[in-house]
Amino acid sequence: MAIRVIDTELAGARLFVPDVFKDDRGYFKETYSRRKYRELGLDDEFVQDGISLSSQNVIRGLHGDREMSKLVGVLQGRAWDVIVDARRDSPSFGKWLGFELSEDNHVQLYVPKGFLHGFLALTDGLIFSYKQSAHYEPEREFAARWDDPTLAILWPLTGEARVSEKDQRNPAFAEIR
Numbered sequence: 001m002a003i004r005v006i007d008t009e010l011a012g013a014r015l016f017v018p019d020v021f022k023d024d025r026g027y028f029k030e031t032y033s034r035r036k037y038r039e040l041g042l043d044d045e046f047v048q049d050g051i052s053l054s055s056q057n058v059i060r061g062l063h064g065d066r067e068m069s070k071l072v073g074v075l076q077g078r079a080w081d082v083i084v085d086a087r088r089d090s091p092s093f094g095k096w097l098g099f100e101l102s103e104d105n106h107v108q109l110y111v112p113k114g115f116l117h118g119f120l121a122l123t124d125g126l127i128f129s130y131k132q133s134a135h136y137e138p139e140r141e142f143a144a145r146w147d148d149p150t151l152a153i154l155w156p157l158t159g160e161a162r163v164s165e166k167d168q169r170n171p172a173f174a175e176i177r
Contacts, residue, residue, distance in 0.1 A: 005040050010085045010092045012112035015099065016040070016071070020106050029106055031073065032131060042110060044069050046131040051075070054121035054128065058162045059155065061118015062144045062170065068134035070117060073108040074101040077126035080156050081109055084116035084144070086176060094173065096153050116144055116173075120155050142177055143170040150174060 006015040016037070020029045030036075032046070052060065064086050072081065084096040100122070101107050111117045119128060134140075146153070146163060151173050155161070 003036055003040060008097055010083065010095060010097055010115075011090060012110075013083055013085075013097070013115065014042075014110045016042075016108040016110065018106060018108070031108070031129070032071065042071070044071075044133040046071065046133055048132040048135050050130040050132065052128045052130075054126040055162065056121050056124045056126075057157060057159045058121045058126075059118060059146050059167070060128075060164070061167065062116040062146055063118065064114065064116040064142050064144075064176075065134065065137075065140050066114050066142075067140060068132050068136075069113045070111040070133070071108055071131040072101070072111060072117070072119075073106070073129050074103055075127040075129050076103050077121065077123035078102040078104075079126055079128060080120040080122055082118050082120075082153055082155075083109070083111055084151060084153075084173070085114075086116050086142070086144075086173075087112075087114040090114075094151070096151055098154065116142075118146055120157065120161075122156070122158075143167070144173040144176050145170045148173045
């Protein structure tokens with residue numbers, strides 16, 4: 001099985017697109033192979049997996065961790081996935097990119113340590129998958145508002161955003177530590 005790798009404009013962030021084998025029964029794909037991803041330069045040791053279920057117009061994020069990278073993808077539905085470079089020493093500090101991840105395009109996004117990450121559920125029943133290189137520690141997490149005007153992220157909302165109370169209290173990007 002081959003995996004296509006696409007570098008992004010933000011240093012270290014990459015897209016991975018695995019081969020998908022389809023027939024009249026459905027499809028098969030590998031979502032992760034340590035050996036294959038290491039051969040492609042992804043050396044992270046993933047220690048925790050997670051899955052979230054979201055309704056349409058749910059926005060989760062923007063969350064970051066200076067010690068945790070992520071490999072994310074969509075198992076069911078479609079998402080608008082956003083990353084923001086929050087590494088102060090990076091030439092792309094404060095810049096964001098968005099990608100559609102879906103059950104149809106099979107794209108995975110590698111989110112480097114120190115990036116903010118969030119997504120918008122474009123469909124009901126979105127099942128989103130996370131592989132994490134560190135165990136979740138709430139005291140290490142930093143966050144920024146999903147609608148911060150200085151970031152000016154273009155979210156393709158089709159209705160009113162549904163955001164958790166916690167994420168509604170996220171600070172402006174300029175205030176993150």
